[in-house]
Amino acid sequence: MTDEVAVEPKSGKSSNHLAPGDVGIVVPHDFVYSHPFAFKSGQIIPGFTLRYETYGALNATRDNAILICHALSGDHHCAGWHKAEDRKPGWWNNIVGPGKAVDTNKFFVVCANVIGGCQGSTGPASIDPSTQKAYGIHFPFVTIADVVRSQKLLLEHLGVSELHAIMGGSMGGMTAVQFSIEFPAFVKRVLAMATTARESAQAIAFNEVGRQAIMQDPAWNQGDYPRDGGPRVGLAIARMMAHITYLSDTSMDRKFGRRRTTLQNQEGVPALDAPFEVESYLKHQGQSFINRFDANSYLTITRALDNFDLAQGYTSLEKAVACVQSECLIVGFESDWLFPPEQNREIALALLKCGKRASYAELATDLGHDSFLLESEELYAIVRSFLGRKTNATDFAI
Amino acid sequence: MSNIPEKRTIDMQVIGDWVEPNSKVLDLGCGKGELLGYLMRQKQVISTGVDLDFERITACVERGVSAYQGDMASFMAAFPEGHFDRVICSRTLHELHNPASVILEALRVGKTLTVGFVNHGFWKNRFYTLFQGKKVKNLIYPTEWDESRPANPVTIADFEAFCKRKEIKISRRVHLLGDWKSPCRLFPNLLSGYALYDLSR
Numbered sequence: 001m002t003d004e005v006a007v008e009p010k011s012g013k014s015s016n017h018l019a020p021g022d023v024g025i026v027v028p029h030d031f032v033y034s035h036p037f038a039f040k041s042g043q044i045i046p047g048f049t050l051r052y053e054t055y056g057a058l059n060a061t062r063d064n065a066i067l068i069c070h071a072l073s074g075d076h077h078c079a080g081w082h083k084a085e086d087r088k089p090g091w092w093n094n095i096v097g098p099g100k101a102v103d104t105n106k107f108f109v110v111c112a113n114v115i116g117g118c119q120g121s122t123g124p125a126s127i128d129p130s131t132q133k134a135y136g137i138h139f140p141f142v143t144i145a146d147v148v149r150s151q152k153l154l155l156e157h158l159g160v161s162e163l164h165a166i167m168g169g170s171m172g173g174m175t176a177v178q179f180s181i182e183f184p185a186f187v188k189r190v191l192a193m194a195t196t197a198r199e200s201a202q203a204i205a206f207n208e209v210g211r212q213a214i215m216q217d218p219a220w221n222q223g224d225y226p227r228d229g230g231p232r233v234g235l236a237i238a239r240m241m242a243h244i245t246y247l248s249d250t251s252m253d254r255k256f257g258r259r260r261t262t263l264q265n266q267e268g269v270p271a272l273d274a275p276f277e278v279e280s281y282l283k284h285q286g287q288s289f290i291n292r293f294d295a296n297s298y299l300t301i302t303r304a305l306d307n308f309d310l311a312q313g314y315t316s317l318e319k320a321v322a323c324v325q326s327e328c329l330i331v332g333f334e335s336d337w338l339f340p341p342e343q344n345r346e347i348a349l350a351l352l353k354c355g356k357r358a359s360y361a362e363l364a365t366d367l368g369h370d371s372f373l374l375e376s377e378e379l380y381a382i383v384r385s386f387l388g389r390k391t392n393a394t395d396f397a398i
Numbered sequence: 399m400s401n402i403p404e405k406r407t408i409d410m411q412v413i414g415d416w417v418e419p420n421s422k423v424l425d426l427g428c429g430k431g432e433l434l435g436y437l438m439r440q441k442q443v444i445s446t447g448v449d450l451d452f453e454r455i456t457a458c459v460e461r462g463v464s465a466y467q468g469d470m471a472s473f474m475a476a477f478p479e480g481h482f483d484r485v486i487c488s489r490t491l492h493e494l495h496n497p498a499s500v501i502l503e504a505l506r507v508g509k510t511l512t513v514g515f516v517n518h519g520f521w522k523n524r525f526y527t528l529f530q531g532k533k534v535k536n537l538i539y540p541t542e543w544d545e546s547r548p549a550n551p552v553t554i555a556d557f558e559a560f561c562k563r564k565e566i567k568i569s570r571r572v573h574l575l576g577d578w579k580s581p582c583r584l585f586p587n588l589l590s591g592y593a594l595y596d597l598s599r
Contacts, residue, residue, distance in 0.1 A: 360467055
């Protein structure tokens with residue numbers, strides 16, 4: 001069922017990419033599920049593909065796997081390099097690798113691009129076999145539960161018997177908690193960061209502005225656009241706006257201040273019309289995003305986020321998490337105003353009220369929502385402590 | 399004179415004797431989770447700790463002790479009446495801004511509240527203040543006034559008067575001498591270095 005992705009890495013062995021603690025050059029794989037898959041919405045597709053990467057090796061008892069779940073604009077490439085020339089490693093390379101907090105010497109780490117995404121997994125830009133055209137806006141409504149169920153099929157395919165842990169930040173944190181509700185016995189540990197039990201009105205509002213920017217762009221054309229075209233202006237604006245919500249006032253001020261990109265006159269005083277650095281930064285973010293992201297996928301995944309509410313269908317959040325068997329660690333970040341500490345606390349409190357083994361920790365960073373990607377020894381220490389222990393506390397001696 | 403880690407062990411043993419096996423325990427100001435780790439091993443308790451410090455929470459996670467980083471009052475506010483079999487407040491009381499409300503809230507969410515504190519009425523503390531004319535500084539409270547956290551120097555007499563005033567039932571009390579080992583039978587407010595109470599409404 002698995003095809004090797006056509007992208008074969010050149011055998012570039014740059015010392016930089018094979019630094020101690022790094023996984024080095026990695027090759028993505030495709031998991032092709034060729035049976036009908038029914039979404040929560042009831043819509044069915046004849047099959048799907050998930051693009052994924054793995055690092056480390058599955059042990060004989062098949063219970064050392066860690067599933068990493070990515071955020072809205074993330075993908076399956078969370079560690080290492082695809083090519084020696086790559087400018088950047090995978091998005092969580094600082095935490096995943098041999099000897100790192102998520103130690104690939106000990107764990108078999110799996111990360112997949114979500115269904116509905118556009119980095120190789122089946123999504124709106126994929127071809128609908130029944131029409132031989134891209135699904136576009138006819139792609140089924142995706143929920144976080146669908147993301148979970150499709151990734152569970154991948155893990156079964158890989159022969160994983162239980163997850164040592166599932167972890168992620170933001171949407172990845174939602175996926176992790178949802179996974180332990182959908183498959184309680186399969187997950188030993190949940191580590192969710194910078195996340196929420198339900199998308200708040202403010203977060204939905206930001207997503208809606210992004211969606212409107214896309215849909216108001218004439219090139220969106222009701223979701224029907226060529227693969228290399230589409231609402232590039234709208235998608236870039238959506239990304240620029242969303243990016244602001246991932247940062248904080250303090251961190252932006254430190255990074256850009258009021259600096260301008262060009263100095264115009266001889267006194268070194270910038271011209272009033274010279275762009276601020278933060279403007280060109282956001283433009284760059286927008287431009288690089290449109291080269292790698294599909295607008296319809298953006299609509300699909302932001303709707304999946306907005307629809308996320310763990311307590312939906314239950315009378316309370318506690319009822320929703322009552323079936324959880326995993327040990328949980330929720331980490332909030334003081335300066336996160338997209339999914340503020342309070343929303344992270346709420347998850348931990350609900351678990352504790354049901355008598356679950358759950359911890360809540362809060363890091364005092366000023367980097368906003370994206371703090372979970374931070375290079376922080378404190379964060380590494382708690383991740384390592386949580387992943388490294390035996391589940392049974394009575395095994396631990398002072 | 400015995401050192402502090404040994405003294406902490408004594409505290410643990412007394413509380414450990416009082417805790418019922420398999421009960422639900424909340425530790426307010428759990429620190430690095432030593433006490434809860436001990437109770438989990440000895441009494442298989444279902445436990446949660448609350449503390450303010452990230453590194454201490456990390457130490458709890460390392461031990462396998464569930465811990466919540468945050469303010470104890472707002473933590474307790476989230477729980478229904480009698481949720482915990484026992485709430486423990488060991489060597490935390492004197493650092494609270496609002497000890498009365500924490501004690502009353504702990505007696506709401508817990509069926510029993512165990513309190514352990516250093517008796518500031520202990521004769522050595524009295525002598526220190528009397529002769530030095532300074533804030534008490536010793537092995538237990540090693541810091542100068544300017545680097546100390548807010549402290550309520552509570553005494554056994556103060557505490558028992560408080561319980562009487564608030565109609566809190568004292569079901570058990572243990573007063574230990576200055577070595578924190580031998581029981582103190584006479585004039586506890588003067589001769590006891592450490593006091594432990596089991597309280598209920």
